[in-house]
Amino acid sequence: xxxxxxxxxxxxxxxxxxxxxxxxxxxxxxxxxxxxxxxxxxxxxxxxxxxxxxxxxxxxxxxxxxxxxxxxxxxxxxxxxxxxxxxxxxxxxxxxxxxxxxxxxxxxxxxxxxxxxxxxxxxxxxxxxxxxxxxxxxxxxxxxxxxxxxxxxxxxxxxxxxxxxxxxxxxxxxxxxxxxxxxxxxxxxxxxxxxxxxxxxxxxxxxxxxxxxxxxxxxxxxxxxxxxxxxxxxxxxxxxxxxxxxxxxxxxxxxxxxxxxxxxxxxxxxxxxxxxxxxxxxxxxxxxxxxxxxxxxxxxxxx
Amino acid sequence: xxxxxxxxxxxxxxxxxxxxxxxxxxxxxxxxxxxxxxxxxxxxxxxxxxxxxxxxxxxxxxxxxxxxxxxxxxxxxxxxxxxxxxxxxxxxxxxxxxxxxxxxxxxxxxxxxxxxxxxxxxxxxxxxxxxxxxxxxxxxxxxxxxxxxxxxxxxxxxxxxxxxxxxxxxxxxxxxxxxxxxxxxxxxxxxxxxxxxxxxxxxxxxxxxxxxxxxxxxxxxxxxxxxxxxxxxxxxxxxxxxxxxxxxxxxxxxxxxxxxxxxxxxxxxxxxxxxxxxxxxxxxxxxxxxxxxxxxxxxxxxxxxxxxxxxxxxxxxxxxxxxxxxxxxxxxxxxxxxxxxxx
Numbered sequence: 267x268x269x270x271x272x273x274x275x276x277x278x279x280x281x282x283x284x285x286x287x288x289x290x291x292x293x294x295x296x297x298x299x300x301x302x303x304x305x306x307x308x309x310x311x312x313x314x315x316x317x318x319x320x321x322x323x324x325x326x327x328x329x330x331x332x333x334x335x336x337x338x339x340x341x342x343x344x345x346x347x348x349x350x351x352x353x354x355x356x357x358x359x360x361x362x363x364x365x366x367x368x369x370x371x372x373x374x375x376x377x378x379x380x381x382x383x384x385x386x387x388x389x390x391x392x393x394x395x396x397x398x399x400x401x402x403x404x405x406x407x408x409x410x411x412x413x414x415x416x417x418x419x420x421x422x423x424x425x426x427x428x429x430x431x432x433x434x435x436x437x438x439x440x441x442x443x444x445x446x447x448x449x450x451x452x453x454x455x456x457x458x459x460x461x462x463x464x465x466x467x468x469x470x471x472x473x474x475x476x477x478x479x480x481x482x483x484x485x486x487x488x489x490x491x492x493x494x495x496x497x498x499x500x501x502x503x504x505x506x507x508x509x510x511x512x513x514x515x516x517x518x519x520x521x522x523x524x525x526x527x528x529x530x531x532x533x534x535x536x537x538x539x540x541x542x543x544x545x546x547x548x549x550x551x552x553x554x555x556x557x558x559x560x561x562x563x564x565x566x567x568x569x
Numbered sequence: 570x571x572x573x574x575x576x577x578x579x580x581x582x583x584x585x586x587x588x589x590x591x592x593x594x595x596x597x598x599x600x601x602x603x604x605x606x607x608x609x610x611x612x613x614x615x616x617x618x619x620x621x622x623x624x625x626x627x628x629x630x631x632x633x634x635x636x637x638x639x640x641x642x643x644x645x646x647x648x649x650x651x652x653x654x655x656x657x658x659x660x661x662x663x664x665x666x667x668x669x670x671x672x673x674x675x676x677x678x679x680x681x682x683x684x685x686x687x688x689x690x691x692x693x694x695x696x697x698x699x700x701x702x703x704x705x706x707x708x709x710x711x712x713x714x715x716x717x718x719x720x721x722x723x724x725x726x727x728x729x730x731x732x733x734x735x736x737x738x739x740x741x742x743x744x745x746x747x748x749x750x751x752x753x754x755x756x757x758x759x760x761x762x763x764x765x766x767x768x769x770x771x772x773x774x775x776x777x778x779x780x781x782x783x784x785x786x787x788x789x790x791x792x793x794x795x796x797x798x799x800x801x802x803x804x805x806x807x808x809x810x811x812x813x814x815x816x817x818x819x820x821x822x823x824x825x826x827x828x829x830x831x832x833x834x835x836x837x838x839x840x841x842x843x844x845x846x847x848x849x850x851x852x853x854x855x856x857x858x859x860x861x862x863x864x865x866x867x868x869x870x871x872x873x874x875x876x877x878x879x880x881x882x883x884x885x886x887x888x889x890x891x892x893x894x895x896x897x898x899x900x901x902x903x904x905x906x907x908x909x910x911x912x
Contacts, residue, residue: 298787298797300696307693312707315769318722319710321733325725334731386619395612401620408628410818412826412881414854415874416630418637418867423630439626442619470604473611502715504829505854509862522717526724528837533725544718551713555706562709562770563777 319548325537326350333533345534353539358529360513361542364521369546371437371517372500378441379496380450380489386442387450388481392463393473402451409444414505421509435510436517440500446492449565453488454481491561494554501547518543637871644865655872665873667848668856671756672880675831675852676824679760684816687768688809691775692801705776708769716766716829723762724749724834749836752849759830759850767823771816778812779805814892821884825877828854853877 327346328339354361389395390402420439421430429435458481466476482489504519511520525539551558641651659665694704711719726733727748735745748758786804795803806813831850835841842859844851851859853873861870 298696300693300698304693304696304698307690308698308704311690312704315707315711315765318719318726318765319714321726322718322722325722333725336731336736338731338733338736382619382622386616389612389615393612393615395609398612401616405623408623410822410885411631411878412822413627413631414826414828415878416627416634418861418871418874419630419633420626421861422867423626438622442622444623444627447619467608470600472604472607473615477615498713502713504716505826509858519715519717522715522721523833526717526721526833526837527841536721537725540718540721544714547713547715548710551706551710555709556702558713559702559705559709559773562773563780 322537322541322544325534326541328534330532330534346538349534349538350542352532352535353525353542356525356530356535356539358513358527359521359525359539360516361518361521361525361539364516364518364543365546367433367516368501368518368543371433372497374437375440375500376493376497378437379443379446380493382442383446383450383492384454384482384485384489385477386447387452387454388458388477388485390447390451391454392458392460392481405444405447409448413439417506417509420506424510430510431512431515433515436503436507439506440503443496446496449492450485450488454485457488458484491557491564494550494558495561495565497550498547498558634871634874637868638875640868642866642868642871644861644867646865651868655868656876658869659872659876664848664851664856665876668844668851668853669876669880671844671848671850672825672827672853672877675756675759675763675827675850676821676884678756679763679827680817680820680824682760683764683768684771684813684820686764687771687816688775688813690768690772691779692805694772694776695779705773708772710769711766712770714766717833719762719766720830720833723758723765724836727758727834749834750846750849752845752847755834755845755850759827759834762830762834763824763827767820771820774816775809775812778809782808810892814889817888817892818885821888822881825881825884826854827852828858831855832858853880 323346324339324342325333326349328343329345332339332343332345353359390398390405424430424435462480462484463476466480471479502519503517504523507517507520508523511517513520513524516524522540522543525536530536638655639651639653641647641649641654690708694701694708698704727735729735729745729747729749732748734748739745746754748754782805786808787800790800790804831844831852832841832855834850835843835845840846842855842863844855853876857870857873857877860866860873
């Protein structure tokens with residue numbers, strides 16, 4: 267059900283999504299209906315979750331002077347475009363370059379994480395080789411260690427390579443993740459029948475050919491989910507980018523850090539810049555929100 | 570299936586049992602050897618891009634941090650042996666203990682309410698709802714927002730003189746609170762930002778866990794006359810145990826890493842490094858950042874990193890132990906009955 271938008275029409279995929287559908291339906295039919303207090307709780311929470319977004323627009327569309335009033339304005343004003351322009355042209359933030367950079371970084375990281383994750387995930391899920399369990403155990407074990415603890419040597423490494431302030435310094439540390447491998451392995455253990463791999467081998471296909479022609483089509487729904495999660499995480503990555511990059515060559519989070527770091531006294535411009543840097547992700551989210559929700563919930567059940 | 574038939578066309582399989590192509594035995598032997606080699610080597614080829622990059626940029630830095638913590642390592646300068654000097658220095662620095670204390674208190678006041686609210690929300694979301702996708706997507710929107718964006722917006726909302734929150738508090742007669750410079754108020758504000766960002770995410774994780782609990786258990790409980798609240802405490806909570814443990818571990822680790830929120834909430838400049846004018850919300854991550862990138866003392870920063878790792882381990886072990894102890898408390902008879910019925 268959650269997979270439908272990325273359905274590609276391969277036989278195997280229909281089989282998996284069809285086998286799931288009836289179980290879900292019958293379950294939903296037996297669920298208890300919500301009573302009015304539930305709706306009250308949900309509406310209040312939804313408002314609390316949305317309000318900061320709304321208020322960002324309010325501040326970004328007003329002048330600083332208008333914001334410094336009691337009571338504070340509650341509806342948007344007419345200064346949105348001029349604030350956008352001011353934020354866009356703030357040299358300390360360098361938002362135009364930041365948007366291009368973030369697009370490049372997040373896209374590269376997403377492609378890398380998904381491709382290498384699927385490749386390694388397939389090997390861990392379905393191929394037999396010496397040391398497989400040890401390597402996979404090691405991968406899972408390191409997932410719990412926060413990567414921020416390694417930033418100091420990472421910084422020295424990047425400085426020695428003269429890569430600080432260059433995009434590869436933020437791409438390379440995240441272009442493969444243990445989570446990506448784990449996620450794809452769990453997905454493939456379930457979705458990929460052993461017989462298919464075996465059939466490919468009997469037919470004389472090489473391992474890479476099996477990966478390319480059999481595994482990839484079946485892995486596509488899970489790859490799409492991983493891609494969305496990875497893109498989001500990469501776009502929002504904060505700690506390492508503000509160490510590795512400066513305003514000469516920022517990602518959007520570095521730009522936001524510089525925008526909010528005290529150089530710009532005008533709150534409306536800061537909020538307009540925040541909106542500019544958040545908008546691409548919010549747009550993606552409005553289109554793919556349901557799939558992302560489905561992906562997180564699936565990941566939770568498997569993990 | 571379509572795919573396997575297409576490979577079929579490309580490479581016709583040898584008839585089973587008998588070695589194929591007896592007309593050209595040398596070619597076939599070569600192919601077999603190639604194929605055997607392919608089966609052996611390919612798995613390593615498939616995992617090696619991941620492993621190499623992961624070792625180089627993930628694991629090596631982690632280990633090297635331990636080595637660095639034993640040196641006086643100045644950014645762009647000298648490196649001399651320090652032994653445990655960085656650690657003894659750390660344990661004598663009042664700001665280290667302050668940061669440790671802040672990390673613990675911030676961790677508690679941001680994680681506990683967050684997970685409790687998420688549990689309640691998930692319970693409500695688990696009912697049959699109109700427009701349920703709308704609620705689910707809304708819950709996850711804060712998760713899609715970056716730390717920086719969220720903190721900058723909340724800094725405005727928490728403004729002392731013109732912030733919306735102080736204004737609303739004023740309507741019910743509460744005096745203006747200086748969220749940015751107050752000590753407890755600053756921590757509360759940061760905890761609210763963290764809670765806002767992560768509650769929906771955790772609610773969805775719980776919801777996924779709840780949906781994998783068998784409906785039969787609920788029906789059995791309903792037949793026994795259990796109220797919705799009793800069904801929640803006696804069916805949902807026990808069924809959700811592994812999920813709850815998972816979220817506790819993940820949020821605990823996240824709490825020890827708090828950086829962006831206190832850094833940006835302080836308003837920039839020296840206050841950002843200090844985590845507020847009087848270090849009132851300087852976390853361990855922030856303290857590490859200050860040692861490394863303001864004072865250029867990378868050896869000390871590395872020592873902080875290892876102290877943080879230690880804290881993570883202690884937190885996780887403590888949480889898991891508490892969770893296990895709760896498991897040993899005697900069950901209410903009703904739960905046992907429900908489980909009996911389900912069996």
